[in-house]
Amino acid sequence: xxxxxxxxxxxxxxxxxxxxxxxxxxxxxxxxxxxxxxxxxxxxxxxxxxxxxxxxxxxxxxxxxxxxxxxxxxxxxxxxxxxxxxxxxxxxxxxxxxxxxxxxxxxxxxxxxxxxxxxxxxxxxxxxxxxxxxxxxxxxxxxxxxxxxxxxxxxxxxxxxxxxxxxxxxxxxxxxxx
Amino acid sequence: xxxxxxxxxxxxxxxxxxxxxxxxxxxxxxxxxxxxxxxxxxxxxxxxxxxxxxxxxxxxxxxxxxxxxxxxxxxxxxxxxxxxxxxxxxxxxxxxxxxxxxxxxxxxxxxxxxxxxxxxxxxxxxxxxxxxxxxxxxxxxxxxxxxxxxxxxxxxxxxxxxxxxxxxxxxxxxxxxx
DNA sequence: CTATACATGTAAAGGGTTACATGATTAA
DNA sequence: TTAATCATGTAACCCTTTACATGTATAG
Numbered sequence: 543x544x545x546x547x548x549x550x551x552x553x554x555x556x557x558x559x560x561x562x563x564x565x566x567x568x569x570x571x572x573x574x575x576x577x578x579x580x581x582x583x584x585x586x587x588x589x590x591x592x593x594x595x596x597x598x599x600x601x602x603x604x605x606x607x608x609x610x611x612x613x614x615x616x617x618x619x620x621x622x623x624x625x626x627x628x629x630x631x632x633x634x635x636x637x638x639x640x641x642x643x644x645x646x647x648x649x650x651x652x653x654x655x656x657x658x659x660x661x662x663x664x665x666x667x668x669x670x671x672x673x674x675x676x677x678x679x680x681x682x683x684x685x686x687x688x689x690x691x692x693x694x695x696x697x698x699x700x701x702x703x704x705x706x707x708x709x710x711x712x713x714x715x716x717x718x719x720x
Numbered sequence: 721x722x723x724x725x726x727x728x729x730x731x732x733x734x735x736x737x738x739x740x741x742x743x744x745x746x747x748x749x750x751x752x753x754x755x756x757x758x759x760x761x762x763x764x765x766x767x768x769x770x771x772x773x774x775x776x777x778x779x780x781x782x783x784x785x786x787x788x789x790x791x792x793x794x795x796x797x798x799x800x801x802x803x804x805x806x807x808x809x810x811x812x813x814x815x816x817x818x819x820x821x822x823x824x825x826x827x828x829x830x831x832x833x834x835x836x837x838x839x840x841x842x843x844x845x846x847x848x849x850x851x852x853x854x855x856x857x858x859x860x861x862x863x864x865x866x867x868x869x870x871x872x873x874x875x876x877x878x879x880x881x882x883x884x885x886x887x888x889x890x891x892x893x894x895x896x897x898x
Numbered sequence: 899c900t901a902t903a904c905a906t907g908t909a910a911a912g913g914g915t916t917a918c919a920t921g922a923t924t925a926a
Numbered sequence: 927t928t929a930a931t932c933a934t935g936t937a938a939c940c941c942t943t944t945a946c947a948t949g950t951a952t953a954g
Contacts, residue, residue, distance in 0.1 A: 544815045545913080551822040561933055574817035576810075581914065583935060607922065608933065618826060625822045626830040629815055631838055631884075632754075637722045637807055639752035639876045644729040644803045646869035648796060652804040660809055687895075691824035694891050698817045705883045706809075713872050717865075723941080739905055759942065761907060785950065786905065 545585050546594075548575045550613055550621045553595060557612040560586055573671065573699030586611060594620055642713075654717060661710040668703035671696065723763050724772075726753045728791055728799045731773060735790040738764055751849065751877035764789060772798055820891075832895060839888040846881035849874060 552558065552566055563586075564579040577585075589595045594617030598610045613621075638660060645653050679693045730736065730744055741764075742757040755763075767773045772795030776788045791799075816838060823831050857871045 543912090544813075544818055547822060548818055551818070551825055554825045559933075560935090571821075572811055574812060574814045574821070576813070576914095578915070579933090580916085580935080584913095587935095621822055622826045622829070625819050625826055625828075628830075628834055628837065629819075631816065631841060632813070633750055634752060634812075634880060635722075635754070635810070636752045636876065638809065639873050640722055640726055640729070641803050641807075642869050642876075643749075643752070643873045644725060644799055646866040646873075647729055647732045648800045648803055650803075650865060650869065651800070652806075656806055659806065663809060687828060688824040690894055691820050691828065694894060695817050695821050695824075697890070698814065698820075698887055701883055701887050702812055705879055709876055709879050712875070716868055716872060721940090737905075738907090756943070757905090758907080758944085765907095 544575060545577055545581060546589055547621055547624045548577070549582065549585055549589065550594065550617050553611055553613045554618065554621070557598070557610055559608050559610050561608075570674070573702075574695065589617065592616075650717070654714065654719075657710055657714050657717075661707065661714065664703050664706040664710065668700065668707055671700045671703060675700065722753060723755055723759060724767055725799055725802045726755070727760065727763055727767065728772065728795050731789055731791045732796065732799070735776070735788055737786050737788050739786075748852070751845075751880075752873065767795065770794075828895070832892065832897075835888055835892050835895075839885065839892065842881050842884040842888065846878065846885055849878045849881060853878065 548567075548571060549563060552563055552571060558566070560579060560583050563582050564577070567575070567577045567582070586595070590597065590611070593614060595611045595613050598612060638656070641656070642650075642653065645651075675693075675696055679689075679696070683689070683693075726745075726749060727741060730741055730749060736744070738757060738761050741760050742755070745753070745755045745760070764773070768775065768789070771792060773789045773791050776790060816834070819834070820828075820831065823829075853871075853874055857867075857874070861867070861871075
């Protein structure tokens, strides 16, 4: 039940339309939660029905017309409750590790190529996050708590990508050139 | 579509019943793919129908009676094909990071406690993996490829937990004592 | 004989993914 | 005026999660 709260957070940061939200999920929110536009539209509908958000008044609501949402007090309260909630970490799901374990049983055909490909993808993602860090959190750090929290979240994404880059590099070294 | 292949791998390592598989998923397979017994029974049914596995002949098949499965040649072939397949890494889903980002907006009530709790859980998991490593991959390493692959998979789990322990420790330091 | 653990399963609800449908706006 | 792009939405399918149902074997 995290998607609605991801949306509430995003809307509190800045009122947006469904498509704008989708784009922000592809970018900044994407490094810890992803969603497609279909999910987002469905969830926006539910949140509106629940009275947690509302569409900004439009002259005539028409399909295909941009619709901007903002969070209502009830929505902010709901988010506050959710933040204080306790939830166990879910085990990770890494198909690549599964493939590697299967490869130990049926043979590692093509595995090195796949590892190399993933290494490049994670390196690329890491570089992107580092660019964001340089841009949004330059050295003379502000010390407000919200800023520190946002920076910590980004560092989570960064360190996660570093983990993959490191592990994939080690794996390729250990497995050697075919 | 990874669960059936996780099951095929597990069954190739050792023919098992549904409940045994569930236990193995809770343990060794769990550090990169998890599944409940309901999922596993359903998937065993599908795999049997597809002709990828078969139940070992039982005198009289009765509900509540243990049923052991083994992989058929078609199943092994399917797994081989899947291993060679290419698949992009999925973005991570970490509700805790989402909570932290929400906390930057609505306030970090109770966040430190939750971080501390997660730190303990991840530290525990890390210790467990390290115990497994000591037991299953002792220093004089064998050099067969399957062994190296299995060890790499375990190290993936280990390094992932190390990432969390490190990040949570940093976060708690940075946020300070309330 | 009763409680407990073992073992297999069914049902329903929710979330995520993919494919498709449709209208509005803008640039060539 | 046509094509591309922006924008919102529906539908179907699959996977995961949670709750429940049922039967077998065993220990006290």
